[in-house]
Amino acid sequence: MSKLNVHLASHYGMCFGVRDALAATRSTYNESDVTVLGQLVHNPVVSQELTENGVKKGDLNNPTTGIGGTVIITAHGASESDRSRWSSTQSKVLDTTCPLVHKAHKSLVSLVDSGFFPVVIGKKGHAEVNGLVGDFPQAIVIEGDEDIFEVPYEGKIGIVSQTTQPIERVNELVEKIRSTRNACEVKFIDTVCAPTKNRQKAVKDLSKFCDLIVVVGGSNSNNTAQLVSKVEGLGCRAVQVERPEDLIFDWFIGAKDVGVTAGTSTLEETVTSVSERIKAISDEMALKDRECLGKERILC
Numbered sequence: 131m132s133k134l135n136v137h138l139a140s141h142y143g144m145c146f147g148v149r150d151a152l153a154a155t156r157s158t159y160n161e162s163d164v165t166v167l168g169q170l171v172h173n174p175v176v177s178q179e180l181t182e183n184g185v186k187k188g189d190l191n192n193p194t195t196g197i198g199g200t201v202i203i204t205a206h207g208a209s210e211s212d213r214s215r216w217s218s219t220q221s222k223v224l225d226t227t228c229p230l231v232h233k234a235h236k237s238l239v240s241l242v243d244s245g246f247f248p249v250v251i252g253k254k255g256h257a258e259v260n261g262l263v264g265d266f267p268q269a270i271v272i273e274g275d276e277d278i279f280e281v282p283y284e285g286k287i288g289i290v291s292q293t294t295q296p297i298e299r300v301n302e303l304v305e306k307i308r309s310t311r312n313a314c315e316v317k318f319i320d321t322v323c324a325p326t327k328n329r330q331k332a333v334k335d336l337s338k339f340c341d342l343i344v345v346v347g348g349s350n351s352n353n354t355a356q357l358v359s360k361v362e363g364l365g366c367r368a369v370q371v372e373r374p375e376d377l378i379f380d381w382f383i384g385a386k387d388v389g390v391t392a393g394t395s396t397l398e399e400t401v402t403s404v405s406e407r408i409k410a411i412s413d414e415m416a417l418k419d420r421e422c423l424g425k426e427r428i429l430c
């Protein structure tokens with residue numbers, strides 16, 4: 131058996147929004163009292179690093195956490211009401227909201243200001259989605275087809291999306307809303323971010339010729355899960371790992387081309403070590419093959 135061909139996606143891994151939020155948080159390591167309001171990134175490797183450097187985890191909805199110290203609003207953002215509640219405490223607020231999440235907030239505000247009923251396509255309960263709808267108690271979150279019935283049947287409907295949703299799925303849901311709300315004016319502002327679109331497109335390209343795609347990212351990361359489901363939806367095999375130690379030898383038996391991609395909260399060094407482990411597995415497989423061939427010759 132020949133060695134595995136390992137292909138890295140043309141776009142993968144940590145996006146600028148998460149990278150900048152992480153850099154801002156790392157710059158606080160020497161401060162005595164730092165609390166992240168929620169999960170900075172959905173990645174266990176990074177979470178462990180923060181804990182080891184004394185960064186505490188707090189609750190965005192509980193403005194008594196971290197009083198007196200520095201509190202960090204994550205790249206996922208927050209509602210204006212949450213932001214101003216924290217600003218009125220004694221804590222110093224470090225806001226690491228990604229500019230593209232800010233853009234999604236502004237888009238929703240502009241729709242509501244123009245008289246549109248707010249609808250957000252995204253994962254219910256996700257920090258970014260909670261932040262988007264936090265200032266609009268009337269807003270509806272659409273996670274799947276079953277939620278569409280909640281959208282009003284008349285008036286003006288304004289839709290934005292969580293930044294990390296697959297754009298094809300978002301467009302599909304928007305079209306379903308349009309086609310079932312003939313009496314409504316439906317306006318959609320595309321707020322899926324470019325890094326998400328690039329990573330989804332790159333993994334689609336890999337799925338065309340790979341036998342298996344390894345997706346590196348936290349098991350609690352929404353965009354990592356979206357990459358896995360994209361690959362599976364295209365009929366290709368996908369496995370998700372957080373670290374090289376999670377890779378299983380048997381996954382690669384019978385494979386020839388293996389793709390590697392990573393979610394937007396995955397560190398570059400984790401992707402590199404996973405790719406190196408796959409290459410080591412490939413060497414082990416080739417060695418086993420040579421040993422088997424040798425045994426066959428002796429038997430003949």
Ligand code: SF4
Pocket residue numbers: 145146147148205228229230231293294323324325326394
């Ligand atoms: S996934 Fe997109 S919106 Fe979210 S932090 Fe990264 S660049 Fe910003």
